[in-house]
Amino acid sequence: MERKFYIVDEQDAGTRLDVFLSKKTGKTRSAIGQLITRGNALVNGTPRKAGYRLKAGENVIIELPEEPRTDALIPEPIPLEVLYRDQDIIVLNKPAGLVMYPAAGHPVGTLMNGIAHLTDRLATVGGPLRPGVVHRLDKDTSGVVVVALSDRAYYPLVEQFKERTIEREYLVLVHGEMKEKSGNIAMAIGRARHDRKKMSTRTNRPREAVTHWEVIEGFGAATLLRAKLATGRTHQIRVHFSATGHPVLGDRTYGRKTALKLGSGTLRIPRQMLHAHILGIRHPVTNRELRFSVPMPDDMKRVVDALKRTIKGESR
Structure with a gap:
């Protein structure tokens, strides 16, 4: 089991326990509800029901079962809007609700799983579950994102973000x-x-x-x-x-x-x-200026x- 510890701040005061823990852990309310029923969640050391309204300053502990780990990016046929693609980069319009890459709570169903289905040409740098990722958009943020498909594209893109020329x-x-x-x-x-x-x-x-x-x-x-x-x-x-x-x-x-x-x-x-x-970038290989715009x-x-x-x- 993995133990997580939180302190309720003023902003979360009055929030249901299951809603609070779902937001903090990234797990669904249904999954959190089952853990609460099993006694895996404590508020100030005491088991509480899912609908318990939290107070500022309370300590919340939840024990989460360990998720199976994988170091392989699983290709999945996820619908993606591709704005541009060549052998070195891919630019997409990420929809809201889609996580960028696999992590705890989101082992599959991510943007990178979808990209892996589109092409088997992926960068070897950036990590096994996030190859070529040079920046990210939050799950509930939509819009333009670029991913490197080759190692020769990855490092120049990283440098552009570092130098703030994007x-x-x-x-x-x-x-x-x-x-x-x-x-x-x-x-x-x-x-x-x-x-x-x-x-x-x-x-x-x-x-x-x-x-x-x-x-x-x-x-x-x-x-x-x-x-x-x-x-x-x-x-x-x-x-x-x-x-x-x-x-x-x-x-x-x-x-x-x-x-x-x-x-x-x-x-x-x-x-x-x-x-x-x-999103405006300089192509990391050809040096051509690229600018992508997607409507609201x-x-x-x-x-x-x-x-x-x-x-x-x-x-x-």
Whole structure:
């Protein structure tokens, strides 16, 4: 068994035990519920039911069964939208809900499993389960991602990300109304002090992080922004906007509830409203400039359309 330990912070106070542990471990609520029923989860040393509402400061321990380990990337016929492909790189439009590569809790069904099905030509560097991966998008973030298919492409791509010569632009919906039309967020980011799976501006090991943003359209309760990364820290956009009081809509880790109050009703947000809209790179072998752009996905469009309808209704 693998034992995990968590401290409930103010943001998670009031959350059901099964929901909290599902979010922390990446396992389904059903799987967590079974573990809770077996007595594998304790709150302050006491077994609790799945529906128990947690309080800030409580200690939560869960024992997880060890998952079978594999060092082989299993090809799977996962539908993928390929934007560009040659013998050295592949560029895709990753859908929300798809994990980048196998890891604990996600041994299969990932982007890399799908790429392995498309081609048996994969880089030998980066690790057996993530060959050629030079950057990543979170599971619930959609948009453009590039993967190296050859070793000769891998290292130059890594260097471009390191030297910050990559163009990365995101579309993001955040809570509330921005006071300015554009701005910069310069807040160092590192691992959160009490939860190693989260990033925070309050950290013992801060690393420089800068995000440029500009308003595309405001809706009162929310704002559609264009965000550009000057650095590429883990969860950077999500942490930065959360720290400024405008968390990404639908962000269960750094944000608020997944329903937005609009007038007399509520709008359900299906996932974090963050989309990697543009990726510009220099081809690692030919040195040719490449720029890929993918439009806002349908689930995000529906939220924007609902916000627009609300604004029109209020202006009548």
